[in-house]
Amino acid sequence: MNVDVLVVGGGPAGLSAALILGRCRRTVLLCDAGHQRNLRSNAIHGLLGWEGRSPSTFLNEGRLELTRYRSVSVLRAQVSKIQPTERGFAFLCEDGTNGTASKVLLATGLVDDVPKLPGIETHYGISVHHCLYCDGLEYAGKPVAAYGKGDRGAELAIMMKHWVADVVACSDGTEVSARISLRAEPIRALDGANGELTNIAFQSGPDLARSGLFFSTGCHQASDLSERLGCQRDAKGGVITDPDTEESSVPGLYVAGDVSREVLLVAVATVVACRVLAFQRPGPRNPHPK
Numbered sequence: 345m346n347v348d349v350l351v352v353g354g355g356p357a358g359l360s361a362a363l364i365l366g367r368c369r370r371t372v373l374l375c376d377a378g379h380q381r382n383l384r385s386n387a388i389h390g391l392l393g394w395e396g397r398s399p400s401t402f403l404n405e406g407r408l409e410l411t412r413y414r415s416v417s418v419l420r421a422q423v424s425k426i427q428p429t430e431r432g433f434a435f436l437c438e439d440g441t442n443g444t445a446s447k448v449l450l451a452t453g454l455v456d457d458v459p460k461l462p463g464i465e466t467h468y469g470i471s472v473h474h475c476l477y478c479d480g481l482e483y484a485g486k487p488v489a490a491y492g493k494g495d496r497g498a499e500l501a502i503m504m505k506h507w508v509a510d511v512v513a514c515s516d517g518t519e520v521s522a523r524i525s526l527r528a529e530p531i532r533a534l535d536g537a538n539g540e541l542t543n544i545a546f547q548s549g550p551d552l553a554r555s556g557l558f559f560s561t562g563c564h565q566a567s568d569l570s571e572r573l574g575c576q577r578d579a580k581g582g583v584i585t586d587p588d589t590e591e592s593s594v595p596g597l598y599v600a601g602d603v604s605r606e607v608l609l610v611a612v613a614t615v616v617a618c619r620v621l622a623f624q625r626p627g628p629r630n631p632h633p634k
Contacts, residue, residue, distance in 0.1 A: 345417075345443030347371040350435055352423045352569065353451035355380040357601025359406035361449050366413030373445070374410070375437055377422035379566065381453050381602065382478075384469030389478050426569055432596060447596045450583070452567035454602040459491060459516075459561050463534035470539030472557045476500075480507035483556045489514050489544060491531075492560035498522035500560040512552060514544065527552055565603065573597060 349365055351358045354376025362374045382388070382399045389395060394402055410416045421437040432446040456474045458464060464472055473479040487510040490501035498520040501513035513520065517530040529546040534557065536542040544552040565571070565581055576584040576593040583592050583599045590598050 345373060345441065347373045347417075347443065347445050349373075349447050349449060350375070350423070350426075350433065350443075350445035351449045351451060352426075352567070353453055353601070353603075354378070354403070354407070354418065355382075355451060355453050355601060356402070356406075357453075358449070358451035359403070359410065361451060361600055362410055362416050362418075363406075363413075366410065366416040369415060372416045373443070374416065374418045375421055375423045375441075376407075376418065378420060379453075379455075381456065381566075385473075385478060386470060389481070423567075423569065426573060428573070428594065428596075447598065450567070450570055450592075450597065450599045450603050451601045452565070452569065452603055454563040455566045456563045457561045459559050461491075461531050461534055463536075467534055467536060467539050467541050467557070471536065471541035471555065472534070472559070474559060474563075476504060476507060476558060479556075480504065480558070483508050486510070486555040487512075487553060489527075489552065489554045489557040490560070491516065491557055493518045495521055496560045498524045498526070500558060501525070504558065512554070514552075514557075570597075570599070570603065575599075 348370040349372050351362050351372060351374040354374055358374055362372050365372045380399065380403060385399055387396045388399055388402055407418055410418055419437065419441060421439040421441060423435055424438045425436040426448060427434045432444055433448050434444050436442045458468060484507060486508065488504065488508045489512050490497050490504055491514045492500055493516060497513045497515050499522060501511045501524045502522060504511045512525045512527055514531060515526060515528045517528065520526055520528065527546060529548050532545045532547045534541055534544060541554055541556055544554050570583045573594050575597065578584055583603050585592050585599055590600060592599055
């Protein structure tokens with residue numbers, strides 16, 4: 345299969361880029377492994393027209409919209425290898441699909457480092473969250489905890505004061521320098537029912553009644569393709585791009601969405617994706633001279 349653009353990742357950024365490219369009559373292959381970061385969330389917030397609707401519905405309707413464009417193909421498979429060539433890039437997917445692309449857009453996203461707390465899996469995405477901008481407003485007037493080692497949890501708690509008055513930082517056995525309501529004891533378990541957090545139990549001291557917990561424990565790239573391709577990265581692991589074109593240090597390779605690790609919001613991901621490739625010339629060239 346030979347295409348103008350290979351889009352790796354079928355989240356908001358990848359879908360938006362494929363849509364614009366299809367409308368620009370580019371041939372596109374979008375490969376999606378189906379591991380979008382926000383699938384564990386109850387709803388999308390901060391995106392006009394989609395406020396409060398589920399991420400899965402957003403993705404399904406986005407894929408359906410792409411079927412209107414004959415030049416756009418969607419493949420539910422993971423890209424395992426991309427190799428620069430004299431005329432662009434050769435690629436291989438885990439299902440055996442292979443081909444060449446004049447340009448590549450990486451929209452592979454991030455994976456959150458979910459803290460290893462007993463009980464967190466049954467609450468994550470319902471009453472335990474990683475993004476204040478997405479879910480903070482829903483906890484106004486409720487008691488909430490901010491989790492993170494050292495000052496990460498304390499700084500998150502201070503930031504949360506803009507949304508919630510009753511915030512307690514949980515540092516899980518580590519020291520904190522900031523002045524904030526604090527429970528430093530290691531957490532024994534998160535308790536609740538049907539995903540709704542009601543209580544945080546500690547290894548010592550009284551339990552803490554909470555309706556929600558936000559954590560600040562970091563995240564990492566969902567794919568190592570940018571690293572294997574030699575893209576320059578910043579101190580946080582994000583791919584460094586040209587501020588005008590979003591092109592990486594590898595000619596012909598672009599990134600959109602969370603891969604660059606700027607503002608991690610659906611609305612921002614879709615806007616950035618729309619200006620990445622649509623008006624770039626897709627024809628063959630020699631970006632990797634010998």
